[in-house]
Amino acid sequence: MEINDLKIPKSDITLSKKVKIFDTTLRDGEQAPGIALTTDEKIQIAQKLDNLGINTIEYGFPAVSEGERKSAKLINDLGLNANICGLARVLKNDIDALLDCDLSYMHTFIGTSPLHRDFKLKMSKEEIVDKASSAIEYAKDHGITVEFSAEDSTRTELDYLIDVYKAVEDAGADLINVPDTVGVLVPTTSRKLISNLKNELSLPISVHFHNDFGLAVANSLVAIESGAEQAHVTVNGIGERGGNASLEELVVTLKVAYGLDLDIDTTQLYNLSDFVSRVTGIKMPPNKPIVGENAFAHESGIHVHGVLENAATYEPIAPELVGHTRKIALGKHTGANALKAKLAEYDIKMDEEQFCTVYDQVKGLGDKGKSITDADLKAIAITVLGKAKEEAVKLIGLSVSSGSGKTVSPTATVKLMINGKEKETSSIGVGPVDAALNAIQTLVKGTTNIQLEEYHIEAITGGTDALAEVFVITSDEENNKATGRATREDVIMASVDAVLNSINKILMIKEAK
């Protein structure tokens, strides 16, 4: 017996076994403000959609421009398995433009709601039915497949909508598409509408749902449960306003939760999403389901612990199913397990004390609201590994002031504990780092005479709050040399730490002699 049977109750629903996926990334997706794809980009996306196994690709709108017609021809010439569909109004010119491109699949539409009839089209109910029917008859005379949309169908009187669709069936259409043009459906009304249409119509039903209330995928699933045979989607859910139903969310849910085999290679989804996001410039939020950067990322100690034992504890599906990767992120919630796993991944070995130091530093940065990248962690760990065990010289306090012009010089006051004794001095320098290093040199003079041989600084990740990694080489009067390294958020602190780190190593070398 199932522990908790949440499987879709197949007996309750009319689930079409052959749900088809119609992708309109290149048409409705491209209609989103700010997106304009070149022919080359359209070709590449079409190719990728075909590799995935999409049934129909709505490539664009031939009547719109010469460029659109050129794209149609080039995409048609690729000889893809998918149907290549073009959009057309119920106008002879639009249909001719589509036929000129040798397309054999047409998606045609006209508004049917009172809003569209009275304000946009200024046509009567009868005129609309006539226009739709004659356009379909004209297209069918040319032997192409016709999918018909009653635009704004979800705000159209149901009896009139049924009349329109019946007339369209009589005119010879092949598929009825139901657009929720402004995304006003909720699951209950989606079920009601599609069940009603299913009872009245004999052609296969397709849905084209917008995402204004964030329900496009949910409403599409309910429509499919109610007998719809096809869903329109876009990659990343891009489209006008809140977008369309998202390809990746719908396909993965149908496969995993509904157990429907759509013949779609879901392992290509992440790559496709990434490609579309780059060429359209529409970035996905990290929490975008399925394809977002955090879709398979774990940070909290409790979650990471679970995931390291068995990823299914905190993942509904394996990232491999969609071509994504699992990430263990480091930050405030990081637990010791995650950190150990990360260090093992980089083959960095350390003892318990060193590990605790790294752990404290990661937690400290996390508490300040930072996320720690892999590069940050490596730098921190290597710094800790390079620290002398017994430190003869320790920093007690530091204060610097920067300055410019002739009136003030950059000054640093440094307080060190040297072999158990506190010492303090102030020095000036060309800048605060130089001033601090001069002060250190002065303070340790009685113990060792330090020269700075090399100094490198690097910001590990971008931003003014990036971790700074400072690398130094110092030498003493006996020409003993030692490297020093430190990774801190503060450039001056990192410089001071790196120098003290190398001085302590020199003192160790001296003692060992």
Ligand SMILES: CC(C)[C@@](O)(CC(=O)O)C(=O)O
């Ligand atoms: C053509 C139709 C399905 C449409 O995409 C029309 C559109 O807004 O372009 C819609 O969402 O209603």
